[in-house]
Amino acid sequence: MHKITSKRQVTLPQAVCQAINLQPGDYVEVFARDxxxxxxKMKTDNLASKFSHLLKGNDFPPDEDISTAIxxxxxxxxxxxxxx
Numbered sequence: 001m002h003k004i005t006s007k008r009q010v011t012l013p014q015a016v017c018q019a020i021n022l023q024p025g026d027y028v029e030v031f032a033r034d035x036x037x038x039x040x041k042m043k044t045d046n047l048a049s050k051f052s053h054l055l056k057g058n059d060f061p062p063d064e065d066i067s068t069a070i071x072x073x074x075x076x077x078x079x080x081x082x083x084x
Contacts, residue, residue, distance in 0.1 A: 012039070027070060031078040042070070 002010050012022065020041050022028070027042040 027066070029070060029074040029077065031074045033078060 002013075004010050016022070022041050029038075029040045029042060031038055031040075
């Protein structure tokens, strides 16, 4: 059993991270459906296309812009019931 911290953080078990090859620095989507929380690893080949509208010149967007875009995408997936 895992305890949620005051900042709503939880440590993922090593076996889970290994099962989906989740490494420090990877991006994930987190959403809830039917009372179950889902954590989905973002594929790096999907990141470039999903956030290309945030690129300014050759600079990669700031972490805050990426975080906001991920949250919007996860919310849209949840609302559309699209888990793919």
